[in-house]
Amino acid sequence: MRREQITDKQAICLIIIFYIGSSFILGVDGESKNDAWISGILGMFMAAPMLFMYARILSLFPEKSMFDIFELVFGKTIGKAFILIYIWYSFHLGALVIRNYGEFINTVAMPETPIFITMLVLTVVCMLAVRSGIEVIGRISASVLPILFFIITTVILMSIPKMNFHFIKPILGDGILPVVKGGFSAFSFPFAESVVLMGGFFSLKTKKSPYKVYLIGTVIAGILIIIITLRSIVILGETFTKFYFPTYVAVSMISLGDFIQRIELTVSVVFVFGVFIKSSMCLLVSSKGIAKLFNLQDYRSIVIQVGILMLYFSYTVYDSIMEMKGWAFIVYPYYAFPFQVIFPLIIFMAAEIKVRRNKKGDENSI
């Protein structure tokens, strides 16, 4: 079978859209109020070592996905346990993202449409994309990202008249602690979520690619998220944390000369693409994991089943939007910590040892 491959540029576009997917809908965090942008920066820096670690693991074993690496490093049994853990994480994350999207559409646009229908439509598209493979997803990202950039920049430019920059002050008014907490929240959502992409980036071109992709992608997406957070703050003030979808509300305030107004649906376009890419990647990774677990020839045969399960899971995972917000900002950082930090750390150390030993072995045999 031909090896699937995506270029670095496509991978960077993919990771950017992956980041901005659901964090655009939910905003960064609620803890630090008008210092949320500082939390964003902090979260980005906290995530940097993790991202280097992910990239290092990937570049130690080129052309292998996360799941292959588990088996190579830990052997069959423990490797399978790790595979199971990450199948669960990406499956869960995908379900949460789909639910975010469903709640968003259900709350702001179509309150009378059953949430299941909106989520179903998204999931069907995701299943189609995943069945087509990572190459197609990469190409979609590369062609969609310029449009998203265009929308984001024009909307920011148009919202300048509504900005009140004194809302930023006082900087660090409540002390550093809430900001650090917010930074931790921003670290786990969205930055360190890119651990899932380790299962998708088996198809990068060179050994150096993972570093490049993770670094450039994170910096660009981080700057975008910080700018968007800042915009929400200067338009809405401290109350922005009380909204479920601050970005959407902030943009709905725009009204230029009486005829450019109610343009918040353009922002929904960004949301929809972001969520689509993010949940597609989660679906892809969990299908791949399951295929690896059961030694299937190709993951494509189970995409639809996994997708439908994911849809049902997302339908039952929360009872209400209040629960969603509470979970996303209060529970999630702690829940995701092992997946994002502890397990990768173990894998990283084991992989380093393994590779060194192999090298020694090679030298000895020569």
Next chain:
Amino acid sequence: MKSIKYLILSNMIFLNMFFLTGCWNYREVEKLAVVAGVAIDKGKNNQFIVTTEVIQISGGRESKTTSTYITMEGKSIFDAVRNQISFAGKKLYWSHTKVVIVSKEIARHNMLSVIDWYNRDSETRSDVNLLVSREKTAKKVLEQRALLEDINSFELADTLKNQISLSKAPIKELWGFINDLEAQGIVNIVPAVHLKKNKNMYSPQIMGAAVFDNAKLIGFLNSEETQEVLFVKDEVKGGLLIDRDKTNGLKAPISMEIFKNKTKIEPVVSRNNEIKFNIKVDTRVDIDEIVGNVKYANEKVLKKLSNNEAKNLKNRIEHCIKKVQSEYGVDIFGFGAKLREDNPKVWKKVASSWNDRFKNVSVNVSTKVNIKGSGLFSEPIKMGD
């Protein structure tokens, strides 16, 4: 074989046209009852009376927009709004609402019971203009015929929008009201509306402001005081300054039009934790009305005029601040908020007792008026004998 495949494919695409046509519930434009404005009053037994102005579009060759009014009662605002279905038959469409008028009575009681639904619901938009009625009921204000427009609410919204060249009423959108309500060290002022007789019928006039203490109305400011407050809050974008001083060779009041204004509030904390505020007002004006023998082409005279006006403005602002401090005792200028922005540490100490402190806080006002022009005419009109 291939042709069958194409047939099936094209059929599937064709069928999709019916399944994927958009929303679950679609609504036709002509079936919507578009709300232009709302008035909220208090009814008997703690009920709310909600009056909406609904736009009626009559089609045909000469399409004309008129409006009608629907009044309904309910136990809560939302209840009243939904009760309107039993009356008008259509679900109201809120996206184009321009104004929300709240009656004095409700504002005195508690604003929150009114604005929460409006801000929370996803059908409504929170960038709607808020008004407080000085009349007995808000309904009365809404139900007047507009002077120039077809729809009263739209005229009210226009009136507010053009306040930038009048500055006699603040502009407060609903989300801004909530923002200031939640913010520390600032309370709201909301434009006030009353009825004025014009050509043997009454029309709404927006003048002055309603002062709130948190969510409760505590009093009204007249139009001049409102302008002074707006000067302090740096919300003046236009309007007039009238000098009534007749000493400088003036025979009648002189009016100057404001073109630009910048106000800076600087909190100063002295060593023994005494808080003071420096207010610097810098205004650019044009002379637009002047009668007398003033030769304002002369620099000296010009300076005199502008100094005089600056002094005038300073007195007005100081007087206004004193009045607010003694009469209302709430920080409508946002001094506390400014202190919090610039000096959060000191703010934390005084936050709990800010209302009491505000009453005695000393303010240092300095004003500057720059006269930049005098319209098309370079000298006053002279009378020949």
